[in-house]
Amino acid sequence: MKVWDAATRIYHWAQALLFVALMDTGLQGTGPHLQLGMVLFTLLVWRMCWGIVGSETSRFKQFVKKPKQIVDYLTGIQPATAGHNPLGALMVVTMLGLLIMQCLSGMLLAGLFDGLEQYGVAIPDTFYDAGEQVHLLLAQLLPWLIAAHVAAIVGYKFIGKPLLLAMITGKQWMTHQRAAPTLVSQRRAFLVLIGAILVTIAIVAPSMI
Numbered sequence: 002m003k004v005w006d007a008a009t010r011i012y013h014w015a016q017a018l019l020f021v022a023l024m025d026t027g028l029q030g031t032g033p034h035l036q037l038g039m040v041l042f043t044l045l046v047w048r049m050c051w052g053i054v055g056s057e058t059s060r061f062k063q064f065v066k067k068p069k070q071i072v073d074y075l076t077g078i079q080p081a082t083a084g085h086n087p088l089g090a091l092m093v094v095t096m097l098g099l100l101i102m103q104c105l106s107g108m109l110l111a112g113l114f115d116g117l118e119q120y121g122v123a124i125p126d127t128f129y130d131a132g133e134q135v136h137l138l139l140a141q142l143l144p145w146l147i148a149a150h151v152a153a154i155v156g157y158k159f160i161g162k163p164l165l166l167a168m169i170t171g172k173q174w175m176t177h178q179r180a181a182p183t184l185v186s187q188r189r190a191f192l193v194l195i196g197a198i199l200v201t202i203a204i205v206a207p208s209m210i
Contacts, residue, residue, distance in 0.1 A: 008190030047197035057182040058084030116207025
């Protein structure tokens with residue numbers, strides 16, 4: 002069954018590659034670390050918007066579950082649905098939240114919000130201190146979170162659920178017959194991506210003046 006549209010799959014693999022590149026440039030202290038971070042931020046804005054107007058399996062309202070639903074899934078009461086299972090959904094939300102925090106803290110430290118002063122918005126020094134602490138903390142936490150994500154994928158592979166293959170082909174094997182999810186036009190995904198790029202430009206532009 003086709004469950005993942007091209008936009009969601011492109012985002013997933015682009016995010017993975019960017020994360021590796023950002024970790025490398027961040028640890029080495031060389032390379033286009035800031036530029037890569039801006040690209041990742043644009044992708045995150047794209048994914049957040051796609052979680053609202055995108056395909057059925059990509060929408061937050063479809064896969065974000067309440068704590069009780071997660072427990073029901075773990076105990077076998079609630080069967081897995083097409084797309085993200087409740088645990089996978091929890092990982093998606095956590096990753097999106099932490100990566101956005103990491104991007105914003107990095108943009109703050111890089112001075113990309115300094116241009117707001119010309120509009121009368123002054124950023125206290127304590128914000129920069131906090132931003133530095135957050136950025137360093139998440140730089141240590143995120144690799145462990147990624148490792149847990151990879152371990153889960155390997156675990157599901159052993160029980161006959163090839164999640165990695167599904168994110169490549171877009172097709173997911175289902176144990177129960179169910180209606181295929183609605184996948185929207187990828188033209189919409191392209192327009193949303195353009196909007197995400199404009200958001201990034203709008204943030205960066207004041208610091209360039």
